[in-house]
Structures are given as C-alpha cells and as structure tokens.
Amino acid sequence: MAETKYTEEHEWIRVEGDVGTIGITQYAQEQLGDVVFVDVPAAGRKVAKGEACAVVESVKAASDIYAPVGGEVVESNAALADTPGDVNAEPTGKGWFFKLKLSDKGELDGLMDEAAYEAFVKSLG
Template identity: 70%
Template sequence: MSRYFTEDHEWIELDGEIGTVGITDYAQGQLGDIVFVDVPEEGKELTKGDEAAVVESVKAASDVYTPVSGTVIEGNAALADTPALVNEDPEGDGWFFKLTLSDTAELDGLMDEAAYEAFVAKL
C-alpha cells in the first residue's frame, strides 16, 4: 500500500483503487483534544480539494479536504461515538473515510512520507 500526504495535513493510503483518508499526527497535535467528527456519507461524490469532513476540538473546528476525487464508499462510524480515536491513532483507527478514486493521476501532486516529513520540519 502507498501513502500520500497533502500540505493541509491529510493522508491517503491506497489499496488498489480504494483510498482511506485521515489527518496526520501533526494535524491532530495542532488541534488538541478532538470532541466531534463529521464524516461524509456513503455515495457522496467528491472532487479533489472539496471539504469532505469536519473535525472539532477543544481549540477549533477545521475542515478536512479530500486529497483526490472519488466516490465515498464508507465513513468511519466509530468516530461518532469515539472522536478521540483521531488523537489516539490518527494514521490508523482514526481514519475519516474511504473512497473509490476516479483519477489516480491526481496522486502525482501529493507528497510521499519523506517529503511530508521535510515539509512539517519547516513549519
């Protein structure tokens, strides 16, 4: 599986044509304690850069943007009852949604893990 990152601190992990999207450990650290997450509904069509989800913390509310275009096939239902999963495991169990990619070429504009770590180091 391949994982890519955006400058807005989202990650997407690919398994064939399916992408799982969440926010990075850096992003959850900036937000603080997560108290609410609103994920997109199954079947929602997203275009790269669209607001796809909302995450609220004790500090702020923030939009989560989709790193690629596609159709949502699943939102992480566990986040409704346990939004703290985003703090506990942001790049694992705290994922936000899964989608079927409509254009894999959009991945070309994203960073790999090494490039993302270098990007974060400059912040």
C-alpha cells in the same frame, strides 16, 4: 501494495487498489488538540480533489478536511461518533475518516510521499 501520500493540509491517503483511506496526520492531531466530534461524509457522496468534505471539531475550533483526490465515498468511520478521541490516539490507524473510490489515480502524483511530507512539517518549524 499500499502506498501512503500526504497533503499540505496534513491529510494522509493510503491507497490499496482503487480505494484510498483518508485521515489526518500526527502533526495535525497535535495542532488540533483534543478532538470531540468528527463530521464524516456519507457513503455515495462524490467529492472533487480539494473539496471540503469532513469537519473535525476540537474543543477550541472546527477545521475542514479536504479530499486529497477526487472520487466517491464508499465508507466512513462510524466509530468516530462514539470515540472521536481515536483521532488523537491513532490518527493513522483507528482514527481514519473515510474511504474513497478514486476517480483518477493520476491525481495522487501531485501529493507528497512520506519523506517529502516530513520535510514539509520540519519547514513549518
């Protein structure tokens, strides 16, 4: 049973077993505007919770993507190299960034569930 958690930096992580798939939220892609390039981490890279490990470039600016939890990158979304617009079209589907083998599932407890994230976005006005 997959569960999805959210960060205050507008990343989502969908966890199945001990692997989490990471991307950015609908709110984040709307704020960024048209995505033209995504720099994803290579498989095998170890990242700590909160570490900047991917970059998403819109026409206007580059934004860091932070690891919601720590772990080892097991796969990145190679298709984004040719179709970065997937991040805008399907931010929680085809527009995923990378997959992490979690080092400590306990780190998920500090993240928001969907209801808490929705309330958080509302509070941003």
